[in-house]
Amino acid sequence: MKLNGKKLLVGAVTVSAVSSPALAVSADSAYIFNTLLFLIGGFLVMWMAAGFAMLEAGLVRTKNVAEICVKNVSLYAIACIMWMLMGYNLMYSGVDGGYFGQFFSLWSPDDTATLVEGAKVDPTGYSAGSDFFFQMVFVATTASIVSGTVAERIKLFPFLAFTVVLAGLIYPIQGAWKWGGGWLDAAGFQDFAGSTLVHSTGGWAALVGALILGPRLGRFSKDGRIKPMPGSSMPLATLGTFILWLGWFGFNGASQLALGSLGDAVSVSNIFVNTNMAAAGGAVSAMLVTKAVYKKVDLSMILNGALAGLVSITAEPLTPTPIIATAIGGVGGALVVFAVPFFDKLKIDDVVGAISVHLVCGIWGTLAVPLTNDAASLSIQLLGIGAIGIFVTISSAIAWFALKTTVGIRLDEEDEERGSDLAELGMEAYPEFGKGSQKF
Amino acid sequence: MKLNGKKLLVGAVTVSAVSSPALAVSADSAYIFNTLLFLIGGFLVMWMAAGFAMLEAGLVRTKNVAEICVKNVSLYAIACIMWMLMGYNLMYSGVDGGYFGQFFSLWSPDDTATLVEGAKVDPTGYSAGSDFFFQMVFVATTASIVSGTVAERIKLFPFLAFTVVLAGLIYPIQGAWKWGGGWLDAAGFQDFAGSTLVHSTGGWAALVGALILGPRLGRFSKDGRIKPMPGSSMPLATLGTFILWLGWFGFNGASQLALGSLGDAVSVSNIFVNTNMAAAGGAVSAMLVTKAVYKKVDLSMILNGALAGLVSITAEPLTPTPIIATAIGGVGGALVVFAVPFFDKLKIDDVVGAISVHLVCGIWGTLAVPLTNDAASLSIQLLGIGAIGIFVTISSAIAWFALKTTVGIRLDEEDEERGSDLAELGMEAYPEFGKGSQKF
Amino acid sequence: MKLNGKKLLVGAVTVSAVSSPALAVSADSAYIFNTLLFLIGGFLVMWMAAGFAMLEAGLVRTKNVAEICVKNVSLYAIACIMWMLMGYNLMYSGVDGGYFGQFFSLWSPDDTATLVEGAKVDPTGYSAGSDFFFQMVFVATTASIVSGTVAERIKLFPFLAFTVVLAGLIYPIQGAWKWGGGWLDAAGFQDFAGSTLVHSTGGWAALVGALILGPRLGRFSKDGRIKPMPGSSMPLATLGTFILWLGWFGFNGASQLALGSLGDAVSVSNIFVNTNMAAAGGAVSAMLVTKAVYKKVDLSMILNGALAGLVSITAEPLTPTPIIATAIGGVGGALVVFAVPFFDKLKIDDVVGAISVHLVCGIWGTLAVPLTNDAASLSIQLLGIGAIGIFVTISSAIAWFALKTTVGIRLDEEDEERGSDLAELGMEAYPEFGKGSQKF
Amino acid sequence: MKYIIAIIKPHKLEPVRDALAEVGINGMTVSEVQGYGRQRGQREIYRGAEYEVHFLPKIKIEVAVDDDVGDQVLEILQEAAKTGQIGDGKIFVLDINQVVRIRTGETGIEAL
């Protein structure tokens, strides 16, 4: 997104699409098409907030379901507010090849340049609000990733405080490096819709959070046994995954940033196809791999696999052919099946598998860009992954530690036992269903 | 909506957007853009029917969940049919500054004027069907508001009969006053997307219904204690809220009624941003207020708060800057936290908080218009709120009483005890989960 | 879809919409509009996969909920992959009035003809990817229909193997006959969006599957009694229905295949209206009929009724007036209420009523086309229904039998008793809720 | 000591608990059960097929009491749980051999 001088890449062929003038799209029409793409993409990505909420509500235990719903609604709201208060301008205003834009600068739409009489309209332009809206929902996605990992044991307000920092500082600063036109963009780093900028960023923040927070009580016993804590509702987790899958068409498709020309229309279409095929590849590969490795098919892994496919294709959903996109997603789906028990073995407790999905596959997807896009080089991709990884890790560690040593981030043991719903909300998510919060 | 002579308001600046002819949007393209906006807006608002269904299914007790699903599906269906049979033409055909349009006039699309050879296409035009579709889903929203308030004790068919009257008569008549170009429009009343016309109308009808119907058995004990009856599924309520949030982009955004010019594209974008910010403001403010007042965060209040923000911005989603929109929504979110226990104290039993959300914040939002829109005056806004409030209150009271004295509107005690699902449907919503329908 | 020489039918009037050149839509804009219609329609239909998943998850018993989620995610993924690997080209490439296109031909987008400099853009054109994407989600729908009928007793991998055959061979071959421009198209068969091609095809495959697989254990007792096995979650079933209803706007609306002219904009709008009215008619009629026949209103029947209305209008959503569309849907809704117990009496065990909804109403909808569309004749409609019915029945029977005699398609009794979730996935869908998987 | 098992209608739990509390019985264990007796289940309909659900939701109360309040408790229970309608339920009294409070190890009447 926000790529200056983006080449028109369709499949693997570079063409220049110029219709004869009489048939061409007028500048105003193009502007409207571009704006509309952002609006449609924006509402689809906004919808992903519901997807994360349902996925996480399905994967936590009953006693923490209401709390995870609170977190997902309020983190989305807070991320939006922070984005307006300071995030947008920090990421996009005056980065100029540097490290960040304007600090503490309230965003407000300004389209007067477009709307004054006689203005020459740029056919690659779009309204300020549509751009803001679309970029905003990306921040929310980043924040959503964290909530799943640290669920069932983190306190509500410290978590939300972290969201403030993530949405107001960490995300926009690293985002400025690439999409804001900062130094990484200048270096040639490629990340079409955010395998690294959105997903790995969320993943790193989640990983650091999980390490500092520690695992849930009883999750890893002293004798080395791993105790699974099955999620409370598989259909909600499935619904969440479908919502995310749907939202991803907006996430990747509208990251083309334009629909005002034939070339853009073709590109957006191909992105839709590739996005879908990568998810399909991820789901099928996770299914086959779990069946092969564990003899049983694991639904939660298939869901993670579909998401893994989506994350993997996000860095470059345009240049691969559909079959290659399927393969890139398929590798992601397989990766996740091994990553989940791997983090378990490290005693990193990730309730919903967000680190495996968003961090591991975010890295994989970013590394896979040079396979199909000649503008990318493996070394620059590694540079981007590394730079952003280090920045996000350090800055989140500071934020988590600051919270830990001041207000504390973890529920006390008794509260964790009876569940965050009773402890922090004084209510139950399903007051008339099962009382026990654990299989026995 | 349906505003004649709508000024182009973008942010707080009035500009006239006229591109140089060569670059302008052709009339046909504009027509298609406008139509497309209605279609997209329409399907998003239709989706709100699912949102109400899930919100209400999550907030009623297990023994009434299937019935509330029946109500939500059938009220939507009935509202659509009534809209076609008589509502549309009653609201929009030949109102001419008066009080209503044509009675009992079946709607059918007629676009021949547009489609005849050589017709001069109006760039602010749109297809008849797209307009009908978009307006139709608004009626359904109004009807959905009522079902939540009167849940758990009303009989199915009398409720649906009320829906017939609401969708066929009450809604279109008051709607004609403003959007149909009736006397309130002439008076200068401002209600962009229906804080009053849709939400307060639903809210008044719900309030009158709740009063005539009485509270659920055991809800208010003789000694003045209030007995909460917690909803059966918090994640469904959360899902419903997210669905409504998403649908609201269509609700408010497409109420711009046009996308065929740069100005419209900018306006729709700003409406999207403001709609989202108001919801975010409402959610955050409800969270902080419940925490401050009750020491606990209440998920159901946060959900109500987000919706309160949305209702509050609906009367004027275009003119505020985003930060003002956040504030308008934030006030709505706070209002709802106090309104809910207030109605409890009055022993008005509103199962899902619809009166607090839609009526209270509908009024607030309508009153807030003059803050940012100079075309509105407080006195005219009060006139509109009052006139519609009186009309809807009286006409719904007549309808509710007529039903009460003829067929009866309330389940008998035993049926209410065992739940409307068994009583009216002979089935259970969750046959394999908890049997008890109350916490004990 | 894919109709050559499609007439512009608006309501029942045939007009030719040609604006004066200055106002007309440029060819490039038209191309973008058409592409956008496919993309929007495509993501809406993709969303139907979630609808089927939720509907089916709500209608099976707790012990089979996770498995049905696995099936719905993976069948969608597999259908997409098969469509790319061979389905698309088998259905659309070089059918030329015949019986099928190219076998085993991998699809990949090719828009170079459009994008080369100086190309003359066809205003009825669209990008290859958008078309592929839209058609792909139709295949997935067909496959979803089957999974509901055979739920709770079929083994996972044989089911998925059937999906491979259905999506890779059966669906595209019969699809080629009409939409691929094959012999049925030449004969004048009319099926706008697939009452027969999609819904009946899925229905036939499901019916044959149900017959070969046999009913669930205990479903029909030897003394002729029918034992209902109530679904585990009515709100999920309701959600699924709303999702499908929403998706259907894409299903039918984008089957207009173009949005680049006034006539197309009008047509798509009217299709939206008719689609909605038919669903409303189906829901209301199912409600009234169940109340009349059984004295109780049955939610699951209302849901089926809405879907029945949608299936019924799918063969011709354009030519009816809205009131006729309501009636066509209403007949569908009534049909389903009688079809469900009818299949029960035949001891055909259809867990979610998919045969009644998709096959019975698919036939009804196809037969209803001549009522409003003069281009259709009853005899040719019967020919199409019959030809496709015979082909799908025989080819699915071969596939099901082949699977049955080689790997077996049915869970063994003990596995069926304890549920497919434990048997095939080794997990539970709701581990903390009700343990019993049956009402007792 | 006596182990009293009462099967009652669900909405009677609250009055029963209050009534017992009034005479100082401040401990009990309850669970959701399903019952079948003179009051038969209800006919339900699902997708056009009628069927009988044989069991009805009931609440089971288990309360251990000292022998000498046993009869009083029985009376209170019966009174508080009674609606006079079929399906009101039963009370079963069993003998307890021994009671232990887990927290303290106290036994006998001290443990209640």
Place this chain on the structure above:
Amino acid sequence: MKYIIAIIKPHKLEPVRDALAEVGINGMTVSEVQGYGRQRGQREIYRGAEYEVHFLPKIKIEVAVDDDVGDQVLEILQEAAKTGQIGDGKIFVLDINQVVRIRTGETGIEAL
């Protein structure tokens, strides 16, 4: 009187109920329980980690009967609930001290 507690396999409830009804036992209380015995739980997998679920779903039937039909009921129960497979369950017989029908206050055998 006897208080018979039977732990059986879930799908055996219907035959047991029918068999008891045939000899005129038309009242009982059932609940969902989980059991553990010679038949151990199953291994389940969740996200790559295997674990044992120790308990299996069972149905608990509680039925109070007159002393002189006690043995017959035991036999019927055993027969109707038997599959011959491990995990069929147990029947425990306890003595009842007293029974009351809440609706009428009847006691003893009249109360059943």
Place this chain on the structure above:
Amino acid sequence: MKYIIAIIKPHKLEPVRDALAEVGINGMTVSEVQGYGRQRGQREIYRGAEYEVHFLPKIKIEVAVDDDVGDQVLEILQEAAKTGQIGDGKIFVLDINQVVRIRTGETGIEAL
């Protein structure tokens, strides 16, 4: 034989099961119940209205044991289930009249 009914805190089930297994008690039946005693319920809030939930989730264990291990089992149960906090629960011991294993028809101590 003895029928031991223990009401314990939910998270104590696992230690109890392990402790009993160690002394060879490999069968039991458990269910989810709700209890009320010295440890009262909690205040919850819903939509601005506070209310008391009187009952707390507990686990009920039922285990039939031979008379001569009864006391040992009691001790083990008490030890394994104890947290020392209020609400740890109670153990009730009842006498069993008869036991039958459904699968084999064995009775008495053989049936366990």
